[in-house]
Amino acid sequence: MKMQQRDYRSSSFLLPLCLIIILPAPFLSLPAQAAGPYTDSAHGNASYGVKRSVAPLGNYSQGNCAHCHEQHASIDGAEPAPYSGDNSASPFALFADNFNPSATFTPYQQNDNFCFYCHTNVDYLQSSGITNYNRDYAATFGGYTTDSPLGIFEAFNQHSYHNLSDIQDFSQTNFSSFFTATSNPCTACHNPHIARRNKENKKDPSYTAISKPSDHANLWGNDASERMLAATSNKYMAPYFYEATNTYEPDATLTHDGSLTPDYNAFCTDCHNTTNTISSTTLGRNLIKISWYTEGGDSTTAGDKHGKNSATGSSERIMPYGTDNGWVLSCLDCHEPHGSPSSFLIRREVNGSYTTAAVHTKATSPTATSNIKLLCAKCHNSDWEYVHHLSPDATFNQFKCGSCHGQNGTAGFIIPCEDCHSHGKYVTDIDDPSLSRRTF
Ligand code: HEC
Ligand code: HEC
Ligand code: HEC
Ligand code: HEC
Ligand code: HEC
Ligand code: HEC
Ligand code: HEC
Ligand code: HEC
Structure with missing residues (x-):
């Protein structure tokens, strides 16, 4: 604002x-x-x-x-x-x-980025270090402090991370009004001259630390119109705070309508929208374009159901999402902004409980084990047979099991969830190709 x-x-x-x-x-x-x-x-x-x-x-x-x-x-x-x-x-x-552009992969060294000289838990130049550390989102706003990285330098040096040289390249092209060839990739998301201390005022986003890249001179989230409540017309439900029964992010509050949380969707979709081509050195490909705002239920042009598009089926959700449809989630309900021990910046803790450190390790190797279902289970009924075969709107007939599940027996039985579920995906009915289901 x-x-x-x-x-x-x-x-x-x-x-x-x-x-x-x-x-x-x-x-x-x-x-x-x-x-x-x-x-x-x-x-x-x-x-x-x-x-x-x-x-x-x-x-x-x-x-x-x-x-x-x-x-x-x-x-x-x-x-x-x-x-x-x-x-x-x-x-x-x-x-x-400011930044060493040849640092294309982790581990980052402290001298690769100017900010790392102070925003770290070891060898910092800031006198006495950063007060109470900079923990990750799951710790600061989700309440799960165990094993959090204790500095931004440490946060970026995890299994997955927002690749800083990719961000620099992307921002130079797309935000050239302020972002130069020698600019710091952190300043794509932060303005060091105005960023505030949200971590010490968790319930008050007028202390927001971020600026949208398309509006670098101003803070983002400090105005009521820039928060989840306004952005979703009251269809945001804050996830549970870690093990604090019936209290919610961002600070174990009773308020759960998004009025205390910046609109992270508008922030992230400044880059991750339906049109920008974003190349990822880490993943070795262009990223899936994120469609968070397009409604249209199950039509093949509709956006993600975790976004503004509404779920179409019976609710297989757990609390606090209840039986309603129409919720709009925040990117930071599932993702970290800087880095994570899991792939794809997935949070260590989601909706009040721990997800395990390796919820999804499929980033670089397609054959690596994926535990993505552990993430889904934080908000959904985790009886996957019920969800897919037995629920009121289940799409799959239980017949000729092997045609979908492969050979009987444990090895071939569970079908990889990401075959059908990730941003932008939908599944077409085998018997009636005119029917499709948006599946994320
Ligand atoms: C000379 C040391 C120093 C450098 C260099 C530095 N910072 Fe900071 N930064 C601080 C201190 C001190 C605070 C306030 C810490 C606290 O919360 O007590 C802070 C706070 C912040 C905050 C507000 C959130 C918070 O409470 O920690 C952001 C965002 C931030 N810095 C980003 C950056 C970025 C981006 C860069 C590089 C462009 C940078 N900083 C470089 C010392 C530094
Ligand atoms: C893609 C956008 C993005 C990039 C790039 C980014 N940040 Fe952030 N950063 C965020 C968001 C969103 C938050 C607010 C959530 C939070 O505080 O955890 C945040 C929070 C912070 C905070 C406050 C953490 C706290 O204690 O709550 C600091 C400090 C910070 N960033 C520093 C940096 C530094 C230094 C870099 C570069 C090495 C960087 N950020 C790169 C998006 C980004
Ligand atoms: C936490 C470290 C930090 C502090 C403190 C800081 N700056 Fe900066 N400043 C930066 C960084 C980093 C850049 C480069 C921005 C980029 O990477 O594009 C910058 C850039 C600038 C620029 C160039 C224009 C721009 O915004 O990119 C001016 C002018 C400036 N600073 C003035 C100041 C003044 C005056 C102060 C004190 C009132 C100040 N800075 C305090 C880190 C800091
Ligand atoms: C319900 C949890 C959830 C929410 C909410 C969510 N994501 Fe994701 N996101 C995921 C998962 C899971 C993956 C990994 C999926 C896969 O296996 O490809 C992912 C992957 C991604 C990727 C990498 C895509 C690729 O090319 O592989 C990007 C970029 C991304 N998300 C951005 C966003 C943005 C931006 C938002 C908010 C507008 C958002 N996500 C909201 C769960 C979520
Ligand atoms: C300034 C532009 C910019 C903003 C803002 C931004 N991203 Fe990204 N993001 C990128 C770029 C560039 C990449 C490719 C580099 C990479 O893969 O790390 C990327 C990659 C990702 C990935 C895939 C990372 C991986 O290695 O698996 C995820 C997930 C993601 N972003 C989520 C988010 C979320 C969540 C937000 C909001 C907090 C956000 N992004 C905001 C530019 C941005
Ligand atoms: C943070 C909570 C959260 C997480 C984590 C989450 N979901 Fe969801 N999911 C929801 C909510 C809430 C809805 C309902 C959205 C609406 O009302 O429009 C939903 C809706 C869906 C739908 C649409 C169902 C329908 O009836 O149309 C699918 C499919 C889905 N989620 C799959 C997944 C998968 C797969 C994962 C794991 C990768 C996952 N979700 C992780 C909260 C979550
Ligand atoms: C048309 C495709 C299809 C057919 C045919 C099919 N399934 Fe499934 N089934 C699925 C999908 C998709 C899932 C969800 C992914 C998973 O869990 O493997 C699933 C899940 C399951 C699960 C839960 C596994 C877990 O993750 O815990 C069981 C059990 C199951 N099916 C049993 C059967 C049996 C028994 C048959 C044959 C009588 C059968 N299915 C036939 C598609 C199919
Ligand atoms: C072959 C494609 C396919 C695979 C593989 C698959 N699913 Fe699904 N899934 C679907 C379809 C289609 C739906 C929508 C049907 C429904 O909601 O009943 C769905 C629905 C869901 C939902 C939404 C429940 C709701 O309505 O709120 C979740 C969560 C989910 N799946 C999780 C998983 C998990 C976890 C796995 C891996 C163990 C998996 N799925 C594997 C096709 C698949």
Whole structure:
């Protein structure tokens, strides 16, 4: 949402840009910033904002720009090493290179990304580290703290992750109004000058940490119209909070209508929509396009039923989804934004309980074991025979078992769920090809 106050792109804020680039010391000795979006931000905060511990920075108050921007590669030898080792300044006059584009796969090293110097649980440059860590979504908003990564660096170095060089390439092409060849992929989703501390104010998304890539100068989620409640016309049901009976995300609250949660669907579909071709180096292919808003039930042009399109059958859901149809889920009900021990950024905990660390390990090898049904079971009746053969609208006749299940016996019996279920999929009736079911 647009700020009432002038945002950091206003003329008074742009002035320091010239200072950074042309002038030496004055920029660094800027007085504490006047009230405004920067001082309201997590980085600009005077008591918990940026503060590097190295001695030469001792004169700069907590929250000062100089803890990130330096006009030379380093202040009096305060490391990390200068840009490309040639003593020239890093782009944007940052204290280190913004991003190393040749880091195409994990494990990422700390010096691959400027942000990793502070957003990590080891060897951090932030004085005393990040307060209470940065845990993953399942921990911070789902309540499942066990085994959470304790920093953003750690979150990206898991089995699946949002590939940062792919994000950089994609954003350069698609968000060129602000995203340059030397921009940091994290800034596709965050504006470091305005991002706030949602984790300490979980019930209050005016403290949101994110900005939509198509609206980089503003926060996303801080306005009531940018939350799940408004975006779904009251058809969002917040999942259960971890083992806290009948309380809900994002903070074991009794409110479950989405009024406390940013509209993550609009955020993620800024990139993952029906038109963008997104190539994934990690998966070695283009990604499935996500259709989250198109209604039309079981028609082959309709979107996902977990999105705005409504379920068409009898309800095989468990609580809190009850017997109703028409729910719209949030991407972050199932996915992490940064990384996960499972494939496809699937959360460790979903709808109040643990999913196991390897719910779905089919990312790179099509023959690897998939446990995707453990994810489905978090919200659906997990008697898969009932769901597919016996429920009021079951589609499969139990006849000639082997024609679908392969050889009898355990090895061939269960049919891989992802043959029929993932974003965009539908199944056509064998006997009557005019009938189809949207199956995700
Ligand atoms: C000099 C250290 C430092 C660097 C470099 C840094 N951050 Fe931060 N960041 C912090 C601190 C300190 C906080 C506030 C931490 C807290 O919650 O106490 C913070 C908070 C944040 C938040 C708000 C959420 C939260 O509470 O943690 C976001 C989002 C964020 N940083 C993103 C970034 C991104 C993106 C980059 C790189 C472009 C970056 N940071 C680089 C130190 C840093
Ligand atoms: C594809 C979008 C996307 C990218 C890329 C991304 N983030 Fe985030 N990030 C999010 C979303 C969404 C949230 C809000 C949910 C949350 O707080 O867990 C978030 C939350 C955060 C937080 C707050 C975590 C907390 O404690 O709640 C920090 C800090 C952060 N990101 C830093 C980074 C850094 C550093 C990078 C790059 C290495 C990065 N992000 C890349 C989407 C992204
Ligand atoms: C947490 C670290 C951090 C802090 C603190 C910070 N910046 Fe930045 N700033 C960045 C990063 C990273 C970029 C590069 C953005 C990108 O990757 O596209 C940047 C870019 C800029 C730019 C270039 C225009 C733009 O937005 O891309 C200006 C101007 C700027 N910063 C000014 C400031 C001023 C003035 C302050 C203090 C009021 C400040 N910054 C505080 C990290 C920071
Ligand atoms: C009900 C849980 C659920 C929700 C909600 C959900 N996803 Fe997914 N998503 C999955 C699962 C499961 C997979 C892996 C499916 C597979 O095996 O291909 C996946 C895969 C993906 C992929 C990778 C697709 C590919 O090419 O393999 C993307 C991108 C994605 N999701 C984005 C989103 C976005 C964006 C949203 C919100 C608009 C969203 N998801 C909502 C469960 C979910
Ligand atoms: C700035 C654009 C952008 C935004 C915003 C964005 N993504 Fe992505 N996403 C990408 C790109 C590029 C890839 C391909 C790189 C990769 O596979 O990691 C990707 C890949 C994915 C994958 C597949 C990752 C894998 O390796 O299995 C999932 C799942 C996904 N995104 C979910 C989300 C969710 C959920 C959100 C919202 C929190 C989101 N994305 C927001 C650009 C984006
Ligand atoms: C976070 C909870 C959640 C998870 C996890 C989840 N679902 Fe769902 N699913 C729902 C809800 C809620 C609906 C009803 C949507 C509506 O009302 O439009 C639904 C609807 C469906 C439908 C449409 C049924 C019909 O009658 O039209 C299918 C098919 C489906 N889910 C399959 C899956 C599969 C397969 C998985 C595992 C990969 C899965 N779901 C994971 C919550 C979930
Ligand atoms: C037209 C295809 C088809 C035929 C024929 C068929 N099934 Fe199924 N069955 C399915 C599908 C799809 C599922 C859901 C995926 C799974 O669980 O393997 C399923 C699931 C099951 C399950 C639950 C397995 C689990 O995951 O726990 C049982 C048991 C089962 N079928 C028994 C039978 C028997 C016995 C026959 C023959 C009398 C039969 N099926 C014939 C399609 C078929
Ligand atoms: C051959 C295709 C096929 C396979 C394989 C398959 N399913 Fe399904 N599934 C369907 C169809 C068609 C429906 C819709 C029929 C219905 O809702 O009764 C469905 C419905 C569902 C639903 C939605 C229940 C509801 O109405 O809320 C879930 C959950 C589900 N399947 C899970 C699974 C799981 C888990 C597996 C793997 C063990 C699996 N399916 C394998 C075709 C398949």
